[in-house]
Amino acid sequence: MAEKSRIGVTGLAVMGANLARNIASRGVPIAVHNRTTAKTTQFIEDYGHEGAFTGAESTADFVAALEKPRRIIVMVKAGKPVDGVIEELTPLLDEGDIIIDAGNSHFPDTVRRTAECAANGIRFMGVGVSGGEEGALLGPSIMPGGDPEAYEEVREIFESIAAVVDGTPCVVHVGPGGAGHYVKMVHNGIEYADIQLIAEAYDLLTHVAGLDAPAIGKIFEEWNSGDLESFLIEITGKVLAKTDEKTGRPLVDVIVDQAGQKGTGTWTAIDALGLGIPLTGITEAVFARGLSALRDERKKASTTLAGPQPAGKADRTDLVEDIRQALYASKVVAYAQGFAQMRAASIENGWDLDLGAMATIWRGGCIIRAQFLNRIRDAYAEHPDLDNLLMVPYFTEAVATAQDAWRRVVVTATEQGVAIPAFSSSLSYYDGYRTERGPANLIQGLRDFFGAHTYKRTDEEGSFHTRWAQDGTEVKTD
Ligand code: NBP
Numbered sequence: 195m196a197e198k199s200r201i202g203v204t205g206l207a208v209m210g211a212n213l214a215r216n217i218a219s220r221g222v223p224i225a226v227h228n229r230t231t232a233k234t235t236q237f238i239e240d241y242g243h244e245g246a247f248t249g250a251e252s253t254a255d256f257v258a259a260l261e262k263p264r265r266i267i268v269m270v271k272a273g274k275p276v277d278g279v280i281e282e283l284t285p286l287l288d289e290g291d292i293i294i295d296a297g298n299s300h301f302p303d304t305v306r307r308t309a310e311c312a313a314n315g316i317r318f319m320g321v322g323v324s325g326g327e328e329g330a331l332l333g334p335s336i337m338p339g340g341d342p343e344a345y346e347e348v349r350e351i352f353e354s355i356a357a358v359v360d361g362t363p364c365v366v367h368v369g370p371g372g373a374g375h376y377v378k379m380v381h382n383g384i385e386y387a388d389i390q391l392i393a394e395a396y397d398l399l400t401h402v403a404g405l406d407a408p409a410i411g412k413i414f415e416e417w418n419s420g421d422l423e424s425f426l427i428e429i430t431g432k433v434l435a436k437t438d439e440k441t442g443r444p445l446v447d448v449i450v451d452q453a454g455q456k457g458t459g460t461w462t463a464i465d466a467l468g469l470g471i472p473l474t475g476i477t478e479a480v481f482a483r484g485l486s487a488l489r490d491e492r493k494k495a496s497t498t499l500a501g502p503q504p505a506g507k508a509d510r511t512d513l514v515e516d517i518r519q520a521l522y523a524s525k526v527v528a529y530a531q532g533f534a535q536m537r538a539a540s541i542e543n544g545w546d547l548d549l550g551a552m553a554t555i556w557r558g559g560c561i562i563r564a565q566f567l568n569r570i571r572d573a574y575a576e577h578p579d580l581d582n583l584l585m586v587p588y589f590t591e592a593v594a595t596a597q598d599a600w601r602r603v604v605v606t607a608t609e610q611g612v613a614i615p616a617f618s619s620s621l622s623y624y625d626g627y628r629t630e631r632g633p634a635n636l637i638q639g640l641r642d643f644f645g646a647h648t649y650k651r652t653d654e655e656g657s658f659h660t661r662w663a664q665d666g667t668e669v670k671t672d
Contacts, residue, residue: 207271221245263290297374301320304320380535386479407446426562547576
């Protein structure tokens with residue numbers, strides 16, 4: 195009888211195929227399967243020589259090829275296909291077998307699937323995998339959620355395939371139920387904010403500093419050796435430096451200015467709204483992609499809606515440094531917000547998330563990998579119950595140092611009519627967060643006026659209502 199495979203992957207598109215090759219490269223015997231059999235055949239033809247693969251034509255053959263407890267990674271399109279695969283696998287599995295959904299599933303689906311699988315004696319894990327095609331093949335950041343005992347059954351394999359930074363694999367058991375997919379969702383949301391901030395910096399360098407793409411590419415290359423050092427800053431330099439072979443122009447200049455999205459940013463923003471956590475950086479980034487999609491409307495509006503008088507070019511040296519500082523400060527805010535959201539979700543769901551560990555596993559393999567994450571890891575190591583990253587001395591000082599530049603950039607962009615939703619909303623969040631007494635007293639007064647929603651007083655316990663439309667007297671309501 196042929197040797198059984200230790201693990202299986204079903205779904206051999208970009209992510210599944212590369213993850214399977216990564217696993218096989220660690221000497222792990224692996225079964226592979228795809229709904230369309232031709233893809234399995236092609237996979238074995240192309241990569242069969244790389245490791246101990248068993249190509250399975252049917253789901254039954256695939257399941258039969260696995261040692262027990264069976265460990266099955268599902269890497270198919272998120273949504274209904276995942277339910278379809280689980281439905282197909284379930285009658286073929288035994289008690290204690292493990293289904294691992296490693297796609298970008300929405301965490302409430304993961305919670306539901308965990309319960310449905312448990313009812314059939316199957317252990318279900320929702321696992322976030324980041325890093326795209328290259329990460330999947332060479333070492334992704336992995337965010338496994340679900341039953342901790344089930345995780346122990348795959349831990350060795352996951353640790354062997356994950357990216358490694360300073361000797362630490364970028365994988366840790368995140369928490370039960372939907373915790374892994376939740377953290378992956380917020381990771382993607384932060385990625386949206388990071389990318390939007392970079393795009394705003396590029397816009398300012400283009401339209402306010404008057405620089406062309408290759409010059410801006412060089413600036414990003416320089417920025418990548420400082421506080422901003424990260425994968426996204428690095429590839430921004432490369433994208434801006436690329437010349438279009440057809441026209442000889444910078445490639446970015448011929449790319450249509452409409453951003454796509456697959457929904458994880460929207461999920462993150464919606465979840466933050468539900469939790470009541472301010473998440474301006476990520477949410478503005480989602481809205482900005484929405485605005486970018488309105489290309490025809492923007493074209494009409496560009497000749498109809500008035501903007502400011504064109505201004506002379508600002509002093510470039512100062513402006514470039516100001517933009518770098520504004521980018522860094524806004525990035526700190528976006529991460530502070532994303533981590534505050536994970537903290538709130540952890541409390542709400544009883545996940546007991548180790549936020550320092552999240553920063554640690556995002557240092558390699560994933561799209562938001564950055565030097566900066568070491569600072570976040572250190573912050574949570576020192577203050578595990580931290581309310582907000584901005585309150586840690588390193589970040590408090592970093593933003594204090596950057597704030598004058600940040601304010602100048604927001605003023606300049608506003609004066610010159612350049613849209614910077616993420617820069618400016620991050621600054622407003624910062625100012626709002628550091629304000630001891632904000633204007634919500636008036637909001638409460640208005641709510642009490644039109645809806646008798648009551649208010650609290652600064653000088654007395656209890657809830658109060660003023661009879662605004664009657665005699666104007668105040669009554670205590672509890
Ligand atoms: P896709 O998301 O493009 O999905 C294609 C795979 O799903 C194929 O294997 C396809 O089989 C299979 N599939 C579909 Br579609 N419907 C199915 C069904 N009803 N039953 C069984 N299989 C079905 O693949 P991907 O880009 O490799 O991504 C896989 C997962 O990883 C997704 O959740 C994605 O969001 C996530 N992810 C992707 C990236 C990335 O960079 N691409 C990064 C991180 C995470 P077929 O060949 O028979 O059509």
